Amino acid sequence: MRALFKDQEHLARMAGLFVAGIVAFLVLQQLLVPKGFGLYGHYRAGALDDNRARPVSFAGQAACAECHTDQAAARKAGKHARVSCEACHGALAAHAANPESKPEKPHGRATCLKCHTANVAKPAKFPQVEPSEHAETGLCTECHQAHNPGMGS
Amino acid sequence: MTDRRQFLESSTKLLLLTGAAALGWDHLQAGEPEKAPNYHTADHWWAMAIDIEQCIGCGNCVRACKTENDVPKEPYYFRTWVERYHVEGGDIERPQVDSPNGGYDGFPEKYHAGDGSKNFFVPKLCNHCAHSPCVQVCPVGATFEAADGVVLVDKSYCLGCRYCVQACPYGCRYIDPRTNTVDKCSLCYHRITKGLTTACCETCPTGARTLADLKNPKDPIHEFLRKNKIQVLKPQMATGAKVYYAGLDGSVR
Numbered sequence: 292m293r294a295l296f297k298d299q300e301h302l303a304r305m306a307g308l309f310v311a312g313i314v315a316f317l318v319l320q321q322l323l324v325p326k327g328f329g330l331y332g333h334y335r336a337g338a339l340d341d342n343r344a345r346p347v348s349f350a351g352q353a354a355c356a357e358c359h360t361d362q363a364a365a366r367k368a369g370k371h372a373r374v375s376c377e378a379c380h381g382a383l384a385a386h387a388a389n390p391e392s393k394p395e396k397p398h399g400r401a402t403c404l405k406c407h408t409a410n411v412a413k414p415a416k417f418p419q420v421e422p423s424e425h426a427e428t429g430l431c432t433e434c435h436q437a438h439n440p441g442m443g444s
Numbered sequence: 445m446t447d448r449r450q451f452l453e454s455s456t457k458l459l460l461l462t463g464a465a466a467l468g469w470d471h472l473q474a475g476e477p478e479k480a481p482n483y484h485t486a487d488h489w490w491a492m493a494i495d496i497e498q499c500i501g502c503g504n505c506v507r508a509c510k511t512e513n514d515v516p517k518e519p520y521y522f523r524t525w526v527e528r529y530h531v532e533g534g535d536i537e538r539p540q541v542d543s544p545n546g547g548y549d550g551f552p553e554k555y556h557a558g559d560g561s562k563n564f565f566v567p568k569l570c571n572h573c574a575h576s577p578c579v580q581v582c583p584v585g586a587t588f589e590a591a592d593g594v595v596l597v598d599k600s601y602c603l604g605c606r607y608c609v610q611a612c613p614y615g616c617r618y619i620d621p622r623t624n625t626v627d628k629c630s631l632c633y634h635r636i637t638k639g640l641t642t643a644c645c646e647t648c649p650t651g652a653r654t655l656a657d658l659k660n661p662k663d664p665i666h667e668f669l670r671k672n673k674i675q676v677l678k679p680q681m682a683t684g685a686k687v688y689y690a691g692l693d694g695s696v697r
Contacts (some may be wrong), residue, residue: 296635325601328585331485331590331591332588332589332591333588334585334587334588334598335585335600335601337599338588338596338597338598338600338601338631339485339590339596341598341599342597342599342630342634343633343634343635343637343638344597345514345633345634347512347634347635347638347640348511348512348643349508349511349512349635349640349643349646349647352639352646352647371446371649373645373649373650373651374649375646375649377508377646377647378504378647378648378649378650378678381511382508382511382512382643394464405502405503405504405550406500406504406649408550409552409553410500410501410551410553411553411555411556411557411563412501412528412529412530412551412555412563412564412565413500413501413565414497414498414499414500414564415532417500417650426688431459432614
C-alpha cells in the first residue's frame with residue numbers, strides 16, 4: 292500500500308512524542324496542582340474555608356445583651372451607648388458559650404484611662420483627663436458609673 | 445482560490461465563534477457557587493470606613509486583633525496598627541510619625557498643646573485592594589482576592605518567599621515566625637462570614653472604624669461616603685484600596 296504522506300514514518304514518531312508529552316503533563320498536573328485550584332480563580336478553593344475555620348474570640352455585642360439586659364439598658368441610656376461591652380471587658384466568646392466560666396472584672400483606673408488619658412493627638416471634643424490632676428488616686432467608679440458615666444445620673 | 449467575499453465571510457464567522465467560545469469557556473471556568481451555607485461570596489463586597497476625627501489612639505483595635513487572630517505579641521507583627529502624626533507648621537511634606545508597639549499600649553503624651561502643630565491618629569490595616577499588588581506577585585497563587593473583595597492568604601500553600609511583603613505598598617504583611625508563612629489582615633473572615641463584625645470594629649469605642657459591605661444597599665457606608673470628604677491611601681498607585689478614610693490629612697503616607 293502506498294504511504295498516505297511522503298514522510299509518514301517521521302510524522303508518526305513526532306505524534307508519538309507529542310502524545311507522550313501531553314500524558315506526562317496531565318499526570319504531573321494531577322500530582323502537583325492541589326484539589327480545587329482554579330475553581331473560583333487562581334487559588335485553592337479550600338483556602339476560603341480554611342480562613343473561615345478560625346475560632347471566634349469576641350462574642351459580639353448582641354451575644355452580651357442577650358443575658359445582661361439590665362447592663363445593656365444602662366449602657367444605652369448614657370454616653371457609653373456606642374461602646375461595645377467587649378471594648379472594656381475583653382474577649383468573651385468563651386463566657387458566652389459557657390456562662391459558668393466567669394471572666395475577670397475590669398477594675399482600677401487603668402481601664403478608664405486607656406481611653407480617657409489626655410493627649411493632644413486626640414480629638415478635642417473627646418472627654419479627657421490629666422490622670423495626675425483628676426482624682427489622683429481614687430477609683431473612677433467612686434464618682435462615675437462605668438456603664439453610664441455622666442455625673443448627672 | 446478565495447475571493448474577497450469568501451475571505452470576509454469566513455473571517456467574520458471565525459471571529460464571532462471565537463468570541464462565543466471564549467464567553468462559554470469563562471462561564472465554565474467560573475465553577476459552581478461555593479458550598480458554604482448562608483454565605484454567598486457573590487453577595488458581598490467588603491470594605492472598611494475609618495473616621496480619623498473619631499480615633500483616640502486607645503489601641504483597643506490593635507489588642508483585639510492580636511487576640512482574635514493569634515498574632516505574635518512581639519512589637520514587629522501587626523495585622524492592624526495605629527500611627528500618630530505630628531505635623532509642624534502645616535508642613536505636610538515632613539510629618540513626624542510614630543507608632544510605639546503599633547499603639548498596642550496606647551500613646552504616651554509626647555507633644556504639647558498650643559505649639560502650632562497638628563496631631564492626630566491614623567489606624568491602618570490591609571486595604572483589601574481590588575487590584576492588589578501582593579496578589580499579582582505571588583508565584584503560586586497562595587494569596588488572592590476572594591469574590592467578596594477580601595484579600596486572603598492560603599497558609600497551607602504559601603512558600604514564605606516574601607515577594608508579597610515587598611509588593612504591598614502599605615506595609616501590611618509580615619512573615620509569621622512560627623510558620624514561616626505570610627500573614628495579614630483577613631478582615632476577620634471567620635467573623636464577617638458568620639454575620640459578626642471584625643474584632644477591631646467590635647472593640648473600637650468611638651466608632652472610628654466600621655466594617656462595610658458595599659453590595660448591601662442598606663449599609664451606612666453609602667451615607668458615610670456621600671457625606672464625608674473621602675480619600676484612600678496612596679491613590680496614585682491605583683491599587684483599588686477599599687479602606688475609606690474620612691478627614692485624611694495630606695501628610696499621611
